[in-house]
Amino acid sequence: MKIPMLDLSEQYQTLKNEMLTALDQVMSSSHFILGDNVKKLEADVAAYSHVQHGIGVANGSDAIHIALQAAGVKSGDEVITTPFTFFATGGSIVRAGATPVYIDIDPVTFNLDPKKIEAAITEKTKAIIPVHLYGQTADMEEICAIADKHQLAVIGDAAQAIGAKHKGKTVAEYGTAATYSFFPTKNLGAYGDAGMVVTNDDQVAENSRVIRVHGSKPKYYHHVLGYNSRLDEMQAAVLNVKFPHLDKWSELRRERAAIYTHLLNEQLGDLVKTPVEKEGNYHVFHQYTIRVEKRDELQAFLKEQGVQTMIYYPLPLHVQPVFKDLGYKEGDMPESEKAAKEALSLPMFPELKQEQQEYVVAKIAEFFKK
Structure with a gap:
């Protein structure tokens, strides 16, 4: 018997007609960047996450990077996180100009061990990134209590955990923001790269929207150094078909x-x-x-x-x-x-x-x- 790690073919066959119709509508509209499909997906995922804002970006790695920058993390800061995760978690901290500070995991859940956080906090610590590994949330109540005590941002890396809950709350309801990846292998996967920042913080949301379009607001006026990191209409259309x-x-x-x-x-x-x-x-x-x-x-x-x-x-x-x-x-x-x-x-x-x-x-x- 041949058993793959993941097989997306059956899922596609089930949704094929709806998928092709949605993609044809995008191509017929000739509107490919930040259009109605992106707006719908942002609104639906935000509502699903029980937060006010969803900001579609190019991929899950950029989502972490942008959320960090939007929360005020800058050069010289430190961000506490786990070493047992995909490279994007640590890489995004460095891309934001900060230094990753690694602490060990809980061996039962594979997630960040909250008991090790306070010993790692210094005057340079700006944020904590718990990773909700394999689809299970970290101990967010305990982590957020520590963060609040020390006035730190909490950016939840929920690349693998859309839909996961901790004590009845979604991963996005804890902390400053959470980030999703819609890489094709994820539980909600696009047909290419895609990601999203989700947050209840109005300022973090606004900063994220500006950063994803080269830091411009209004267009062609740049007050911060941003990036070209937009979720495109084709991927949003695919995700809108899958999301229900x-x-x-x-x-x-x-x-x-x-x-x-x-x-x-x-x-x-x-x-x-x-x-x-x-x-x-x-x-x-x-x-x-x-x-x-x-x-x-x-x-x-x-x-x-x-x-x-x-x-x-x-x-x-x-x-x-x-x-x-x-x-x-x-x-x-x-x-x-x-x-x-x-x-x-x-x-x-x-x-x-x-x-x-x-x-x-x-x-x-x-x-x-x-």
């Missing part, structure tokens, strides 16, 4: 996660650590990530059996070569480093069949029996 299905897809992901957890616990017991949904959280399972010893050997075996898996992420940011000047070394973030050696993400998408999941788990069990 998001909640259904999230529920299907949760159902498939429950199946994996049941099968893995039943057949492998303590040999595999399955994901833990923290009490009060609504996990949207962008990834279903297990922890295992002999992870690399298991991945190679599953590949031989036709099962595609992914490692998110094999090298934490604090020991990435590009960040060597920050002075971190192996051993500084033991939980992140251990997770990088054990984490393995299994195939996960709404259309995944139970028989496919049974095959995946059977092959994992076969590996350990050997």
Whole structure:
């Protein structure tokens, strides 16, 4: 059996006619930049996130960068974040002129450990970026309480967590702003790059809108250094077709996660650590990530059996070569480093069949029996 990590073809076939109609309407209108499709998506995603503002940008990385700059982060500032995340989190901090300050993760959720935040705060600290990894929110009440105490901005990296909740609130309702990625593999994915900043802060929203168009307001008058980072009409049209299905897809992901957890616990017991949904959280399972010893050997075996898996992420940011000047070394973030050696993400998408999941788990069990 051949089981891909992600298969978008069935989703496309289901939405094909509606999708082609929407794209044809954009092309027929000849309005390709910041038109009605973008405005609709911004309004709908903001409402879905229970905030006032959505600002469409070119991609999820730019969303983080722009949100930081819009919140006042500048050269010489420090931003606290996790090293166990995609490069964009740390890279966006540096692009904003600031210095990333890495702290270790909670080994159960893979998210930023709030208990380590205050020790990392200095007079240069301006913001905290919690990453809602794999679709589960970080401990936002605790993080925001610390941020409020020290007057810090909180920019939630929710690239993998649109629709996720913490104690009944969306990821965007906590802190200064949150950012989404609509990369094609995401739970709500475009057919190219796209992203969004979502916020209740009027000034952050206004700053973000100005920054995404070269820092101009009005047009051709530039008061800040901005970027060309606009969500285009074609991608917005694709996302508008997909958006009404998001909640259904999230529920299907949760159902498939429950199946994996049941099968893995039943057949492998303590040999595999399955994901833990923290009490009060609504996990949207962008990834279903297990922890295992002999992870690399298991991945190679599953590949031989036709099962595609992914490692998110094999090298934490604090020991990435590009960040060597920050002075971190192996051993500084033991939980992140251990997770990088054990984490393995299994195939996960709404259309995944139970028989496919049974095959995946059977092959994992076969590996350990050997």
